[in-house]
Structures are given as C-alpha cells and as structure tokens.
Amino acid sequence: MPAHALPHADLAPLAARFPADFTWGVATSAFQLEGGAREGGKGESVWDRFCRVPGAIADGSTGDVACDHLHRLDEDLGLIASLGVGAYRFSVSWPRVQPHGRGVWNEKGLAFYERLGDGLGARGIQPWLTLNHWDLPQVLQDDGGWAARDTVHRFVDYAQGIQRRLGDRLHAITTHNEPWVVAVLGHEKGIFAPGIRSRAIAAQVQHHLLLSHGLALQALRAAGSRARLGIVLNLSPSEPMTDCAADRVAARLADLHGLRGYLDPLFGRGYPAELLAELGADAPQVEPGDLQAIATPMDYLGVNYYMRHVASAGEPFDPAAQGLPVTDMGWEICPAALTRLLLRLHRDYPVPPLVITENGAAFRDALVDGRVHDADRIDYLRRHIAAAADARDQGVALAGYMVWSLMDNFEWASGYTKRFGIVHVDYATLRRTPKDSAHWLRAFLARHAAQSDAGERTRCAA
C-alpha cells in the first residue's frame, strides 16, 4: 500500500502536540540484532551461554546470527535514516569490545561501534548508547557476575573505555537497561540469563547495578563526557485488581519492588524502609557511601513502558480472559496507564527530563506480497504517543519517545517467536521489509518536522 493510502488523516493534530525539539527515535540492543556471536574476537556473553540451556528459549534459538546487523550496518543505517528519526538507541556488547570483561580491548569490536557512531553522525542522527543491555561477559559471570562487588568496578572501567574511544560521538549514554529485569528475571526467577533463582542474590544484584550506575556517571563526568547521562528503567505502574484490601497490599508490594526500590535510591531517598523490612535477611549489603553514589544526578531518566501491572492477591490477572485488548505477548494494551505513570514520576520525584526509551508491541504480522499490514501496531503507537502528549499537557517534562523496535529481533526467552519491529525481518533470508507502521512513523515524523519548520518561520516573521 502506498504511504498516502495509510490511515494518516490524524497525523497533524497529534504532531502539533509536540515541540520542535522533541526527540523521536527507534531502539534496539546488541544481543537482539547483531549476531556474529563468535566473530572478530568477541567473547561469550551470559546470553550466549543461557541460550544453550535446554528449554531456556521458547524456540530453541540463539543470538548467533540474529538479524546479522554486524554485517548489514550500512543497510540498517539507511533504514534508520529513511524513517526520519532524530535519534537511534542501541547498546554495546561488552564482550565484543572487552572479551574478558577486564583489561585488553578488542579493536575490531570498538571499530564496529565507531562506524555505527560515525554513520549516525553523518546522517544527523543522535547516537544514544546503552552500556549494559544485559549481555555481561561470561567470564565475569564465572567470577560471580553482578552479585560480586568487583563487577561494579569492572563496569566503571568499561564505561571509561567506551568514553575514551567513542565519547565524542555520543549524544547520550545510558548505564543500564532495565536493572529490574536483570535482578528479578535473571537472578530471582531464573527465566533470563544467567538463570539463577535466589531472592537474596537478586537483591544484591539490584544494589550492585545501581551502585555501578552511580559510579559510572561520576567516572564519565570526570573523564569529560559531554553526553547526557542517565539510566533506563522498566516501569509498570501497579494497580490493584479490585478494591479489596489484599489486592491493594499486593499492588503496594509490587510497587515497592518494581518502582520505589529503584526510584527512591536514584533520587536520594535510599531504599524504602518497608522494602528492606519485607526483604528481611535477603536485603542487600550496602556499604558506606553507596547510597550517595547511587544518587549521583542524572541528565535524563529513560522510561520503558509496555503495560500496567494489575496486582492480585489471588489468581493472577489475565487481561485476555477479561476481554481486554492484548498484544502477542499477552500484555494488556493500556495507554492511559502511561499517562498516569509519567504524572506520578513528575509528582513524586525530582526527576530530570524524562524520555520514553522504549514503547511498542509484538503482533502476529504476516508478510504478504512484500507488505505487512500491521494496523494494530500503528494503533498502539498512535495511542501511546497521544498518552505521552496527555502527560506533557499536564506539565510533565517529557523530552523524547523511542519505538521498540527498529526491526524484528531475538526477543530473549521468546526467541524469534515475537515480532516487535516496525521493519519485518525474514529470518531465512535476513531481508528487511518496512511494515506499514514504519511508513506511518515516517509520515508522522515528516508531518512533525514540517509543522515545526512552519512554526519556526512564523516565529521569525513575527
């Protein structure tokens, strides 16, 4: 379908709700799309190892090839640029640039990210680099991983190395992507790498991730970084399923573990006493000075939003069974909760500018005659962008919005069974095909740019 035949009628009013300097982007992560798992001197990551655990990945797949982005950088840069975005959020594979997690740097790995940074720069696209999108070098895991305090110092060295080599090119640096996922899914539930099941270890991992974030910010600033520095959290606002006391307690607990356990220390309040009491003997070891380091000021806070969390003391909430709209992940589609979340951050914490660093949806897309008609994804994006505008209208300093994801990719424990991309990837041929949602985004951003230019001209003429 030609772009003009898509449902574009409502683009102008939506675009008009965002200022000219609003940052629009698309996001990816290294392990999910690069491939080249054993190439160019790359070391093994915890996800390379976890994919080999029988039954760990839904379709038994690995990240060995993924989208083969490592070999298709130029094509992919062209794709990103064709969308008209102002920013590209990606991550560095730590074991690709420092295969042993310490010491020697891998020239080939660094050169790849240099090409990426330069390619974005040449196209006028801001590079937003994430240091840790979960693929810790396996050798560091063998020494205790994030549960070991030494990993904090290894991470700070790694951050400094990236700053030395790539710093000039970067618009923004994110320390960690979604530390809750690493701590809880990776170390408490064991369904993500490294597959550990211990609440006490998870709590210590959470603390070390936050500590390494704060110390890395200090080290990056000391090294003269001019990039904006921040962290990205996955924030699902918790809402009780019913008004009964038990469900309200469940929502409060989920909020403590999922939101306040991160936001309170990041904004100088330390861990909530109620959380420490609830953790009891599982509470983390915190050394003098740790909490001050964690509260090192940030330039932005990245928010990944997919859904709300509906808490229940009894049977888990099942949105599909309730007749609510869901994505192919079974995640409820609830844009209004994004507005509520942003308003709460604005109201309850002294937050720096907020950026939605991930938002998007998996659907069962079909490639037919070279097209993917993903009207459901367009609807999802349009409604969440409108929900973001609602929060801005109520005073939230929201500076950007990035779509997850540029292209279909390795969706962690779901393997390649879930498609989040606005660009379709045929895994047999690795051919990329922009879906209708990519055409929609391009048209929306063009509309926004045109209106911003017109506004600029009007202001200059006045």
Ligand code: FCB
């Ligand atoms: C987020 C991750 C991202 C992707 C999306 C669907 O939790 O940060 O890598 O898997 O979910």
